[in-house]
Amino acid sequence: GSEATVVVTGGAGFIGSHTVELLLQRGYRVRVLDNFSTGHRHNLPNSENLEIFADDIRDHEALRTALRGATACLHLAAQVSVQCSIEAPAESATHNVVGLINVLDAAADQKVPRVVYASSAAVYGDPQQLPLTETAATVPISPYGLDKLVDEQYARLFMRLHPLSTMGLRYFNVYGPRQDPRSPYSGVISKFLDVVARGESPKIYGDGLQTRDFVYVQDIAAANVAALESRETGVLNVASGNAVDLLSVVDTLAALTGRPITPRHYPPRDGDIRDSRADITQLRTRLGMCPQWALADGLRQLLPQP
Ligand code: UD2
Numbered sequence: 001g002s003e004a005t006v007v008v009t010g011g012a013g014f015i016g017s018h019t020v021e022l023l024l025q026r027g028y029r030v031r032v033l034d035n036f037s038t039g040h041r042h043n044l045p046n047s048e049n050l051e052i053f054a055d056d057i058r059d060h061e062a063l064r065t066a067l068r069g070a071t072a073c074l075h076l077a078a079q080v081s082v083q084c085s086i087e088a089p090a091e092s093a094t095h096n097v098v099g100l101i102n103v104l105d106a107a108a109d110q111k112v113p114r115v116v117y118a119s120s121a122a123v124y125g126d127p128q129q130l131p132l133t134e135t136a137a138t139v140p141i142s143p144y145g146l147d148k149l150v151d152e153q154y155a156r157l158f159m160r161l162h163p164l165s166t167m168g169l170r171y172f173n174v175y176g177p178r179q180d181p182r183s184p185y186s187g188v189i190s191k192f193l194d195v196v197a198r199g200e201s202p203k204i205y206g207d208g209l210q211t212r213d214f215v216y217v218q219d220i221a222a223a224n225v226a227a228l229e230s231r232e233t234g235v236l237n238v239a240s241g242n243a244v245d246l247l248s249v250v251d252t253l254a255a256l257t258g259r260p261i262t263p264r265h266y267p268p269r270d271g272d273i274r275d276s277r278a279d280i281t282q283l284r285t286r287l288g289m290c291p292q293w294a295l296a297d298g299l300r301q302l303l304p305q306p
Contacts, residue, residue, distance in 0.1 A: 005029040005070045006228060007112075009057050009103060010077030012039025014179045015118070015171075019074060019221040024049055026225065033057070033066045034077065043178055057099035063106035072114035072228045075103045078147075081185035082122065082271075085144035096147035101154055108162035115155070116227040119168035119235060121213075121276060123149040130243070131279035134170070134235055141271060152235055159233060167227045172239035172278050176217030177302060189214060189249065193302050196253060196261060204246055206268035211243040211275045216293035216301075226287040239278030240291045252296050256303055 006023055010016045011032030016039065023030050029049045035056040044050065055062035057077045067073060079085065079095040100117060107115050122145030123138045140146040148168075155166040175187050181194035192202045215238065223238045247263075254261040283289050 003029075004072070005031065007031045007033060007066050007070045007073045009033045009073070009075045009099075010039065010118075011074075012036060012041060012043050012052075013076065014043075014176070015174060015217060015220055015224075016074075016076045017043035017178060018176065018217045019076070019224045020044060020050065022221045022225055031066050031070065033062070038080075038180075038183065057102055058094060060102055060106065063102055064110060067106050067110040067112050070110070070112050072116070073103060073107055073112055074224055074228060075100060075115060075117040078118060080144075081183075082142045082144045083184055085142055085147065086271075089143035092143050093147055096144065097150050097154070100151045104154060104158040104162075104164070104166070108158060108164055111163075113163070113165060114228060115164060115166045116224060117151060117155065117166065117168055118148075119152055119170045120145065120148045121170055121172045121237070121239070121278070123152065123170060126273045127276060130275060131241070131277045132237065133279040134237060134282055141273075156234075165231060165233050167230070167233055168235040169223060169227060169238045170235055170278075171220060172213040172215050172237065172276065174217055174220050175214055175302075176220075176298065179217070188212070188246065189299070189302070192249060192253060193299075196257065197304070201262055201264045202250060204250075204263045204265050205272065206265070208247040208250070208263065208265065209245045210272065211245045211277065213239040213241065213243055213277045214249075214295055214298070215240045215291060216295075216298035218298075219289075219291040219293050222292070223283065223287060223289050226289050230287055232286045236282050236286060237278040237280055238283060239280055240293070240295075241278055241280040242295070243275060243277035244295055249295070249299075252299055253303075256296065256300055 175189035
């Protein structure tokens with residue numbers, strides 16, 4: 001819709017910038033609110049339909065201004081490092097919990113009817129049964145996971161208190177262009193590509209047989225837009241629905257580059273879970289979304305193009 005305006009908090013970041021691009025392609029006006037602590041202006045395109053607010057989600061007044069007259073808000077801004085959340089849990093919660101409360105509060109105040117926000121597979125903690133359905137037990141094992149679980153409860157509460165519809169998206173292991181490989185919270189795939197590009201050996205913590213549900217950022221962007229356009233509420237897994245172990249990721253990379261890659265093994269990382277995989281039935285039925293990117297296709301996009 002050409003007159004529809006979407007506010008994207010954290011819009012200059014990894015997932016945010018891909019979603020902003022897609023929203024602009026679909027004809028939306030977009031306002032990015034980002035404090036640029038980890039986001040970058042160069043992640044964003046130049047467009048007359050894009051406005052940038054260099055503000056923090058902990059600033060009420062800035063949020064109200066950005067949300068004035070908007071049709072919907074996609075809230076992605078967060079402190080996304082699990083490790084940082086363990087080292088500084090109170091600081092994490094000011095971004096991840098108080099930040100979301102501020103967004104919901106400003107949306108209610110400005111009568112913005114729809115808020116979609118980033119939750120995480122981290123709400124499940126160490127999975128007891130796979131694949132994970134949305135009704136699985138939520139027992140977070142990090143302050144980050146608990147922040148996101150509390151976010152889901154605030155979103156549900158705000159729907160009772162205000163005429164507001166919300167949806168939380170539980171992202172699994174997201175990878176793709178613009179995920180900074182040097183940052184502490186970057187995912188394993190970005191790290192592998194970075195070292196392989198420099199001709200070094202990827203590090204594997206443990207035996208490499210741990211599995212993850214890797215989902216390409218383009219699929220995440222598509223899910224974000226579908227959720228903004230939907231009236232469904234509650235929470236939803238956003239993933240590929242497939243589990244892949246790290247040795248297979250290395251094998252796929254070797255096949256794509258045509259060069260052998262020998263990983264170096266290190267002791268398992270503290271607090272790691274062994275396996276993760278989402279049931280994405282609800283993503284299909286409630287959002288009509290079907291992930292498009294197989295792992296090999298996503299990895300190919302990340303390699304230097306011939
Ligand atoms: C993901 C999310 C995190 C949180 C968590 C909840 C990412 C980037 N992080 O953490 O935000 O939601 O899920 O469960 O999506 N590994 C290596 N070598 C490396 C880097 C990692 O072997 O150089 C291993 C690591 O020990 C782990 C696996 O790869 O077993 C995946 O690690 P990750 O940091 O990409 O993601 P994860 O699942 O710990």
